[in-house]
Amino acid sequence: MIFASDLDRTLIYSKKFVSNDEGIKLIETKGKEEISFMTKKAIKRLKKLSEEILFIPVTTRTIEQYRRISLFQEEIRPKYAIVSNGGNILINGEIDYEWNNIIQKKIKEECISFKEVESKFEEIESNQWVINRKVADNLFSYCIIHPEYVPEVLYSFIDWMEDNNWKVSLQGRKLYFVPCCVCKWEATQYIKMRENIDFVASAGDSLLDLPMLKMADYAVVPPHGEIYKKYERTYETIQNITFTEKEGIFAAEEILEKIYGLIKQPV
Structure with missing residues (x-):
């Protein structure tokens, strides 16, 4: 069995999700800055799980950003x-x-170029809502933005991107532009075939996780993030997706508990 899980806002959480340090462990720093945390209970469960099945962290983070996670x-x-996001x-x-x-x-074969995306975005970009832009591992790009000032015209840009085989995802202060072929599920499937494993469980919170969640045999989503906001509870009835009751940093504990429960069942 494979457990392929998104990281940020699924298993690991930034400081704004930590209201009390008790039972919480720092797992990522950048210089002297504290970046990400998990509950000690979730870490213990993940350790046990990773000893019994193939755990695969799946993230939109760059290689460098992933390597910062000391855990x-x-x-x-x-x-x-x-x-x-599956590109590496x-x-x-x-x-x-x-x-x-x-x-x-x-x-190169399936998507319009980065240059074309950049040129189109410049038509709606302004320093009122866009702080800066970055290219990640030469595979996709993202902007740091002021989400409260996002203009309505962005949604027309999103439609144009989708027509040209690119996905757009807004996650907090980050706005991602990702070629459709740079996909978490495609990379998961590649490992699945390489390891000759039939059953895949997954977890995630954003629309960039959705292809992986839909294709997995079992999927868990915390009640926050893009997927929950878009589909809410009704999504449970049309896809193989379960929502946790807990939210925020404690959702990770419930996600891991549900996945561990699968090990004790025939799959």
């Missing part, structure tokens, strides 16, 4: 990590260039 460099060392796979910490080359080829 996955010291306490839990996954064989695989899917980073760059790390095997025992090293880049799988065969997979990256496949994805780079697909971007």
Whole structure:
């Protein structure tokens, strides 16, 4: 069994989700800045889970950002990590260039260019709501924004992007522009075939996680983030997705409890 899970706002959480330090552990720093946390209970459950099944961290983070998470460099060392939203796979910490080359080829063949996306976005961009723009691992781009000032015209831009095989996802202060072929599920499926494993459980909170969640045999979503806001509870009835009762940093504990429960059932 594979457990492929998103990280930020699914298993790990920023300081704004931490109201009380009791039972919480710091798992990522950037210089002297404290970045991400998990509950000690969730860490204990994840350790136990990763000893029994193939746990794969799956994230939109760049390779560098993923490597900042001390938990996955010291306490839990996954064989695989899917980073760059599926554009890169790390095997025992090293880049799988065969997979990256496949994805780079697909971007050129199936999607409009970064330059075209940039040119179109410049038509609606202003310093009133866009703070800066970055390219991540030469696979997708994102902006740091003021979400409260996002203009209505952005939604027309999103429609144009979707017509040209790109996805747009707004997660807090980050606005992501991602080629459709740079996909968490495609990378998960590649590992699934490589390891010859049939059953995949997954967890995630954003629309960038949705293809992975829909294709998994079992999926868990916390009651916050883009998926919950878009579909709310009704989504349970049309997809193989379960929402947790807990939200915020404590949702991770419930997600891991539900996944661990699958091990004790025939799958």
